[in-house]
Amino acid sequence: MPAGEGMLEGLDGIPARLAETVESFALIDHHVHGCYADPIDRAAFEESFNEASTDPIPAFMTQFDSQPGFAFRRWCAPLLGLERHAPADEYWAARSALAPAELDRLLLPRAGVEHWVMDTGFSLRPITDLAAMAEESGGSASEIVRLELVAESLLAAGTAPDDFAEAFRAAIADAAEHAKGFKTIVAYRVGFDIDWTPPADDAVAAAVGRWAAQAQERPRLADPILEAFVVHAAVALGLPLQVHVGFGDRDLDLHRTNPMLLLPLLRWMNGQGPEVQRTPVTLLHCYPYHREAGYLAQAFDNVYFDVGLGVNYLGAQSRQLIAESLEVAPFAKQLYSSDAFGLPELHLVGSILWRRGMAAALARWVREGEWSEVDACRVFEMIGAENGRRVYRL
């Protein structure tokens, strides 16, 4: 069975060529994580599709009663040998009967993703690496390096404050030899409403000194000067910079991750030489600020965005989100991602829902004569893979 067969079931009036494209075109998932390498229990499973909470799912409910829970039961249950919409208990029984790698091999290839651009940053549980993702999915994989993790490793290794700036630049220059880009989670650490002026090395040394002076088992970068420093150090190298925007866990102040608050950084970059000016900034997730993200993607030549994560979390209702992603941003400035983490269900369902949402929006525009079918297919391919291939130089 080809990867996407059956993905459009239940949708009426998709023109034939568009349907063929949507079902068979291989995607680039430009922002994704590995799958849990070890078995998990049901509590951990349910927590893994609640993005925002950091507490256990309370006893009065099950996280299965959510859009992603319903999507798993619809799209993954049949691959586990169950009826579609099988009850949650049956789903869990079938899923947990399989070893993690077996489950990955069952679900990942159906996503129809030819290349995964993986954030290999911190995880509380062991997760699969690039090689395993490639092998289990039948695709290939490349790496994104998380800036905060590099800085934290340097501090943990005892780097002196005065050496820090130089050591960080050297470390990410090394990383740039193999990585396809960098990622920042400044959204989680200090929010976007910080001073985005590039800090001088002595200001960095002083900030590192303060950071090092805190007793800490596991150092955590959460200083606005150091966040500005790591971001500026990264964009100087010209590789794409991924920025977590919007929807995430409750550690972040959602309203302080509105991407409009990145304007000072984006304007600064735009005022530099062509190297920095052209460094791609890819805004990740963005819900509920995806309209703002689309605006920035129109406003700055080097800005891109996706609506990953939100698609999985909106499930059947992701159709509207996907339509909203096709507003003011030029089509060359949009990317596909699932932002799946841990559960291969998310890698698969992210792809299915995005394909269906695109098919539904594009087909209506074709049927009503607003777009040609050729253009609809072309835009699907641009966002699904071609833009990502260009941006990440794959």
Place this chain on the structure above:
Amino acid sequence: MPAGEGMLEGLDGIPARLAETVESFALIDHHVHGCYADPIDRAAFEESFNEASTDPIPAFMTQFDSQPGFAFRRWCAPLLGLERHAPADEYWAARSALAPAELDRLLLPRAGVEHWVMDTGFSLRPITDLAAMAEESGGSASEIVRLELVAESLLAAGTAPDDFAEAFRAAIADAAEHAKGFKTIVAYRVGFDIDWTPPADDAVAAAVGRWAAQAQERPRLADPILEAFVVHAAVALGLPLQVHVGFGDRDLDLHRTNPMLLLPLLRWMNGQGPEVQRTPVTLLHCYPYHREAGYLAQAFDNVYFDVGLGVNYLGAQSRQLIAESLEVAPFAKQLYSSDAFGLPELHLVGSILWRRGMAAALARWVREGEWSEVDACRVFEMIGAENGRRVYRL
């Protein structure tokens, strides 16, 4: 005629079991007000379905030319013996020919609400109480106590500043004997961007002293320290706390009622013992911040939300709002309300529009195979009544 018969007229393709559920299932309206007890004139009537303005409707227009005006003429006119979509003048003539209680008895039962959780707070006009609502609608009713009103009554009664904190705690502990929960309109008084640290009793006494020193005929609590105090006093009792969020009259700074600004309060509660941690916080209305509210309902086990008020004010266009409410919040964390106030049309149309909007969204997902029909019915029942029954211990 059963309450909901004919409510789905004009909607195609609603599966039979779902249609039966949507039409016949009895709702709990978890946030609602009484009906005007005395006759009103046409000017007062039209002002009663403009939520945001505090001025008379200007002469160049009629408020009938609005989504709720059209919804009244569609759904209530036939119950008054008129053609559907009867002209505004005819509608007004038929409506004003009936005594308030007659009108209530005609419209309220059709809402199909088995229980009304009523905010009995301040009204400029006499409104019906719990007993009248129950009798006129054929349902039952329970009470929510407005925190600001309790504080204002204590000040008006001459409570000394040094006694205020203790007196307030005693008053709401008394209220908790009969009430199902509390409500705060901090949105109207100071906005959400205040210091949410629980104030000490001496700080409360000082703030009450300043408040009492102001010459005032009708004391109005509008002090951030006292707002924080009344909210913290309430959540210590464990009953649900309703919080007005978003859409309301222009006295509030809408952008300062973004529920994300409640994060410090929610995080503080989450850091307390299980009693406070589990105290339900129900975010009311939320438009146009319902996506943010849904996010908080996913992020915190004790947070719930509804899209009441907005449904009535969006009328035929409420379908999109209702679909948007079914995004990131787990289905156990959503509630139904009309937020009707004064006009029984609002109690009825709030129910009809919500049933239709749910039917339209859920039916599409069932038709396209994304959801099972059983799940669709179950989610309708959870949001329509079961979650409210659990949260308010009805």
Place this chain on the structure above:
Amino acid sequence: MPAGEGMLEGLDGIPARLAETVESFALIDHHVHGCYADPIDRAAFEESFNEASTDPIPAFMTQFDSQPGFAFRRWCAPLLGLERHAPADEYWAARSALAPAELDRLLLPRAGVEHWVMDTGFSLRPITDLAAMAEESGGSASEIVRLELVAESLLAAGTAPDDFAEAFRAAIADAAEHAKGFKTIVAYRVGFDIDWTPPADDAVAAAVGRWAAQAQERPRLADPILEAFVVHAAVALGLPLQVHVGFGDRDLDLHRTNPMLLLPLLRWMNGQGPEVQRTPVTLLHCYPYHREAGYLAQAFDNVYFDVGLGVNYLGAQSRQLIAESLEVAPFAKQLYSSDAFGLPELHLVGSILWRRGMAAALARWVREGEWSEVDACRVFEMIGAENGRRVYRL
């Protein structure tokens, strides 16, 4: 061929009378600019339908691959003798073969606009004036005066700081003899989060003194005191004040153009005598803050809004934006505009997309029985022309 014939092609189920109204009703475009008077090259053409960027379109993409690009190829190509959806190169070849005035005469009349209310403010290229717009389109035109331009002209003419306030008031009083209203681009210059208290004349003189002391070839008003001054001077005259809100080029801080930040100004106006209280404030564009704008249009008798600009930039996806515009604002408080600038494609496509979006939303509500067809036609006519005729006293 009547102006609107064929505009509804591809839309199913539009009731006959509504279709007739949507296709044939003559609009008032209450906020629009002239067309480029001289030929432009392809780079300039593509830049003209990227609103947000101020850089050239980068080499890796074409702006044709965007919603407005697809809309031009759909709706304008046939008028140039091409197949609908003709490739971008063919479209450009056909378009650039025509002289600007020829192109205007081909496209403008099809917009079905009987009156253009034109912002004649600054343009980098020569653009057509009122007389040319009227002649080329077969309609009529009137003028809106941009406040910042008046102030800048006075400074450039050497007006002394102490004379400035009086000179400005005299200049706009003169302008009020012929203009239909004023416009402010305070959004671009300082954002809305300024002190909206009316500044005294000596504060104005001091601010003008500081402004004049800056070396400047082309004076640019960007001072919060002076912005407050020009706005207050204008509203004292009672003519409508247009306010740019939201979507625009990246010079503005989008999040600081949220119309809620105008609350202090709107409340101040509401507290004045009837002249100022009734002065219309028309919020332009508003995307992505159109829900907030609709709220203000419900909250204040003198506030109006449109979703122009956004409609053209959302193209086929503008349907959702148009439906979202029909939420909480009474129908007497909404206006039609294209905000077309430079390209007659925008004048035409703005009209077509708005007619189609309205037809689609209204027809669904009629088909499902929510609205009567008579009301649907009436609301189309109110927003399409009647509200604008009343507000601008045309």
